[in-house]
Amino acid sequence: MIVYIAYPTSLNLQSANALQTFTTLRELRARRPDTLALIPRWGFEPSRFQELNVVHLPRPAIGKLSRLYKSTLLYYLEHSVFAAMTAAFVAPQRRQVEAVYIRQPIIAAWWAGCFGPQLGIPVIYEAHDLESRNPSRAKERWARGLLDLIDRTALCRATAVASLTNDFRCLLSQIGWRDPADVAVIPDAYDEQIFTPQDRAQCRAELGLPPDLPIVAYAGMTFAHRWLDGLLSALRSLKTTYPTLTGLILGGRPGERAALTAHAVSEGFRVADTTTTPADLYILPPRPQVDVVRCLGAADVLVIPDTVTDVTASPLKLFEYLALGLPLVLPAIPALHEIVPPHLAYSFPRRNLTGLQEALSAALNERDPALATARRVVAADHTYGRRAERILALVDRVRATA
Template identity: 80%
Template sequence: MIVYIAYPTSLNLQSANALQTFTTLRELRARRPDTLALIPRWGNEPSRFFEVGVVHLPRPAIGKLSRLYKSTLLYYLEHSAFAAMTATVVALHRHHVQAVYIRQPIIAAWWAGVFGPRLGLPVIYEAHDLESRNPSRAKEPWARGLLDLIDRTALCRSSAVVSLTDNFRRLLAQIEWRDPAEVAVIPDAYDEQVFLPQDRAACRRGLGLPADAPIVAYAGMTFAHRWLDGLLSAIRRLRAIYPTLIGIIIGGRPGERAALAAHALSEGLRVAETTAMPADLYLLPPRPQPEVVSCLGAANVLVIPDTVTDVTASPLKLFEYMALGLPIVLPAIPALYEILPSHLAYSFTRRDLNGLQAALTAALAERDPALATERQRLAAEHTYGRRAERIIALVEQVAQRTL
């Protein structure tokens, strides 16, 4: 049995980590039906995770107290309480468990340092970055030592570590926290059931968009740290060269979209929230993935203005964009080149507006269909099915090592 423990931020798949967790579990349970997946749920909150056979444990919602006292430490307490709850459940099955796979740092630290050794179970930690570099980390000065303890315990005492990138794997070796042989690189993935090459003309007809206008598109669940204001400035500049150019941004919270709309208006762009109205920029609210695919399929170029992380950068949208085959503009970050080689992308120096404009211009001029085919071929190596198979292979390897 594989035990998979996660703490998705949305049970209705309105966040990237929830989508990744859901689709990974869908493919994992298709291959290993004995997988025991444990996630929290607050009261009778609706959850898509029932569809993949997840066991919901009551969410110890200590973090909600942050409305009274704003501190990430309250969420650390919440995650710690949930870790103890999962240990109680797993203890009942411990003789059948091959390994406990965890993708949340606080829970991983408790399991690697306490519960795993007590129950005699190997722990695999899927690290998405150091907690000490998390933008949402505890900011209290005295908590710096706690952050280091969390990182060291989760990363150094787990039986194995999963990294999204080889860059992060090398970092762990450089700081002498982990032997590279004990770190498996398992990148993010895309849902091959949803993200397929599209007919651009058909997508535009369905959305009511002009047939011939150049379109630049971005899709993301949140706009924080993504430099979308830079993208808006680049779109305004490009319209001097391509007067009919249209920008499409899909996703984000209402407040973030309002801030982007204000910035777009300051750039002199006409803004709309529906493609039923003529506009220079469409700021579309979150929508189901099939509708996102249609919006992206209508574009000439897909863009990643920036990433939240650096050495661990492995955004879901990169894999989804690749599956569509369209030209991709992205910052020159080595972790991204691990997935998409530089000759298949149009890159720019991070946060360089002139560079972003030049990259978008070059991408709009792409005419070689072989590049699209090559992007799709590379994407096919990163489906969620392949990701699940890599996880299973690692679990079996770790379980064999601990016999």
């Protein structure tokens, strides 16, 4: 039996980490029905994870106290309590457990440094970055040592580490924390049940968009740290060459959309929040994935203006974009090019406005249909099914060396 422990930020899949957790678990359970998933839940709030027969343990919602005292440390305490709850739940079954797989740093630190050794269970930590570089980390000055302790314990004492990128695996080796042989690269993925090549004309007809506009699209759960203001500046400058150029931005929190809309209006864009209203920039609220794929399928070019991280950059949208086969514009970050060969994307120096403009222009002029096929071939190796198989292979390797 494999125990999978996660702390998704949305039980209804309204965040990227929740989507990744849900779909990874779906594919793991399809291959290993005995997988035991432990997920927290506050009270009886609705949860899509019930579809996967996960075990919902009560969420020790200590982090809610941050409304009174704003500090990430309260969430660290919450995650610590939940880690102890998972250990108490697993302990009676420990002889049946092959490995515990964890994708949350605080919980991973507790399991790697304490509960795993005590129970005699191998611990695999899926690292998404160093906690000390997390934009939402504890900001108290005295907590810097705690952040280092969390990172060192989770990454150095886990039986094995799963990294989203080879770039991060190399970093762990360079700083002397892990032998590369103990780190498996398991990138993010896309849901092949949803993200398939689309008919552009049909997508535009269903959305009420004109058939002949050049459209550049972006989709993301949140806009923070994604340099969307840079994208707007690039689109505005390109209008001298492409007068009917239209931007389509999908997702983001309400406050983020409001701020981006105000910025776009100040830049001279005609903005709408529905595709049935004439505009040259659409800023649309989040939609179900089946609707997201239609919006993306209506575009000529898909863009990633920037990523939150660098050596661990493995955004879900990268794989979803690839699956559609459309021209792809992205920053020249080595971690992204681990997945996308340079000749299949239009890259630009990070946060370089001129570079972004040139990359968008080149992508809008792509004419070789073989490139779309090649992108879909790359994507095919990064389905959630393949991701689950990579996780199971790592578990088998850990068992063989235990």
